[in-house]
Amino acid sequence: MAKKLFVTGTGTDVGKTYVTGLILKKLHQSGETAAYYKAAMSGNDRGPDGTLYPGDALRVKELSGIPQPVEEMCPYVYEQAVSPHLAARWEGRPVQAEVVYAGFARLCAAYSWVTMEGSGGILCPIRLEEPPIWLPDLVQGLGLGCLLVAEAGLGTINQVGLTAAYLHRRGIPLQGIVLNRFQPGNPMHEDNRALCELVSGARVVACVPEGAAALDCTVEELKALYG
Ligand SMILES: Nc1ncnc2c1ncn2[C@@H]1O[C@H](COP(=O)(O)OP(=O)(O)OP(=O)(O)O)[C@@H](O)[C@H]1O
Ligand SMILES: C[C@H](N)[C@H](N)CCCCCC(=O)O
Numbered sequence: 693m694a695k696k697l698f699v700t701g702t703g704t705d706v707g708k709t710y711v712t713g714l715i716l717k718k719l720h721q722s723g724e725t726a727a728y729y730k731a732a733m734s735g736n737d738r739g740p741d742g743t744l745y746p747g748d749a750l751r752v753k754e755l756s757g758i759p760q761p762v763e764e765m766c767p768y769v770y771e772q773a774v775s776p777h778l779a780a781r782w783e784g785r786p787v788q789a790e791v792v793y794a795g796f797a798r799l800c801a802a803y804s805w806v807t808m809e810g811s812g813g814i815l816c817p818i819r820l821e822e823p824p825i826w827l828p829d830l831v832q833g834l835g836l837g838c839l840l841v842a843e844a845g846l847g848t849i850n851q852v853g854l855t856a857a858y859l860h861r862r863g864i865p866l867q868g869i870v871l872n873r874f875q876p877g878n879p880m881h882e883d884n885r886a887l888c889e890l891v892s893g894a895r896v897v898a899c900v901p902e903g904a905a906a907l908d909c910t911v912e913e914l915k916a917l918y919g
């Protein structure tokens with residue numbers, strides 16, 4: 693039975709992909725079979741022949757060294773750098789929940805540790821046409837708990853507190869927090885660490901400096917986040 697985790701963020705560009713890459717690197721280096729998944733990826737580049745490349749999936753592979761084929765990593769890849777619901781509408785390829793669930797189930801049958809990254813923050817629209825799908829619907833449908841990635845700097849207390857409150861309202865377990873772009877010794881970043889724990893009730897499991905090649909926690913601490 694695979695262990696599963698959803699990686700959300702306080703918003704887009706906070707470092708979900710970067711942190712997920714480092715998580716999978718630690719799992720992979722400890723000899724575990726680890727897989728990456730993202731339901732809907734918008735904002736991707738085309739190659740000279742028109743092929744659309746799934747940017748986050750390629751980045752996770754590069755950061756972690758996992759051998760998982762990129763074709764398994766994301767059922768819906770869009771070019772436009774807008775919310776997935778809008779990219780899907782513009783590109784004429786609406787997300788179907790059953791396709792997302794089937795891709796995830798295949799990974800759970802083949803790997804021991806399956807990590808799914810969100811798009812944007814937790815309140816992200818995936819499809820607004822009938823039947824509408826919001827990201828937390830998929831997280832709940834898959835029965836996942838989540839790890840929250842946040843920036844270490846100014847503004848994070850409010851963002852972490854609001855995200856934690858929303859997750860609580862939706863009944864989605866918050867298993868831990870990772871502070872990204874953390875500056876060790878910066879008194880505000882150190883204080884934010886304590887305040888994020890206070891406003892969320894969850895533990896900060898790792899603090900990731902700019903350019904970090906590894907997480908400052910053990911693989912056992914990471915495994916404890918999965919359910
Ligand atoms: N700790 C870090 N050190 C160096 N670069 C980082 C770090 N964290 C994030 N980045 C870079 O910042 C950019 C945004 O990060 P990332 O792609 O991980 O965000 P995201 O939350 O996954 O965004 P999205 O919502 O698009 O999935 C990327 O270019 C990434 O490589
Ligand atoms: C294109 C971008 N990098 C992300 N992949 C999608 C972010 C969706 C954010 C939606 C929102 O909260 O406004």
Ligand SMILES: [Mg+2]
Pocket residue numbers: 708709710748809
């Ligand atoms: Mg990402």
